[in-house]
Amino acid sequence: MIIKSFFEKLYAEHHSELNRKVRDIFGSGPPDPEDLVQEAFSNMLSHQHIDKIEFPKAYLLRSAINIGLNYRSRFKNTQSFIDDALDSIDEPLCTQGSPEDLCGMNLRIEHISNAMNTLTDKQRDIVVRSRIHGETYQQIKAATGWSLGDISRQMQNAIEQLHNYIHAKDA
Numbered sequence: 001m002i003i004k005s006f007f008e009k010l011y012a013e014h015h016s017e018l019n020r021k022v023r024d025i026f027g028s029g030p031p032d033p034e035d036l037v038q039e040a041f042s043n044m045l046s047h048q049h050i051d052k053i054e055f056p057k058a059y060l061l062r063s064a065i066n067i068g069l070n071y072r073s074r075f076k077n078t079q080s081f082i083d084d085a086l087d088s089i090d091e092p093l094c095t096q097g098s099p100e101d102l103c104g105m106n107l108r109i110e111h112i113s114n115a116m117n118t119l120t121d122k123q124r125d126i127v128v129r130s131r132i133h134g135e136t137y138q139q140i141k142a143a144t145g146w147s148l149g150d151i152s153r154q155m156q157n158a159i160e161q162l163h164n165y166i167h168a169k170d171a
Contacts, residue, residue, distance in 0.1 A: 011041065014057045022064045030137075031071040032152040033064075040064035071156060078159040081115075081166050082131050115165045123158035126151055 015037065022033040029035075040063035044050065053059050116124055125144075129135040135143070137151045146154075 007041070007045065010056055010060075014060065018057070018060055018064060021061060022068065025065060026068050029148075030075070030152045030155060031068050032149055033068075034149065035153060035156075036064040036068045036071075039067050043067075071159075074163045075156075075159050078163045078166070079131075081162065082127070115162050118161055118165050119158050120154075122146075123154050123161070126154050127158050127162075130155060 018037045018040070019033050022036050026033055026036070037060070040060045043063050044053070044056070044060060047053065116127070119127065126140060129140050129143070130137070137148050137155075140146065140151050141148055144151075
């Protein structure tokens with residue numbers, strides 16, 4: 001009960017300020033600043049030695065920033081994969097190339113398809129709308145009725161899943 005009241009007080013006192021500071025660093029997202037702060041609070045709750053944290057507000061801010069930086073790194077890697085995949089789609093499917101070229105192209109298409117098939121329908125829809133059709137999160141919200149936070153979370157989860165798929169295949 002002591003930990004619960006500690007967290008309620010910590011949340012009440014610092015949540016708004018942490019959101020503002022994280023928003024100053026990352027903008028309005030993605031990653032969504034609110035999600036980063038919430039995840040930082042969640043991580044702190046699961047900390048084994050919570051009583052040893054001397055400066056909880058600083059811990060939460062640093063945690064939220066690190067989560068955001070990790071997201072950006074994964075996002076950049078996955079975006080590179082998606083961009084490479086989309087660039088290869090622009091190549092003609094029937095070429096005068098060798099059988100090896102055709103086989104390589106078929107393997108790339110299969111790899112892209114397999115990676116996208118690991119996503120939920122909603123995640124796939126968001127990735128296609130955002131990365132292939134170039135829609136903004138606001139446009140996706142208007143078309144689907146999903147909240148911006150949900151779109152951001154789904155995109156983050158999709159990118160993480162694609163990232164894991166890519167690295168599992170590379171290993």
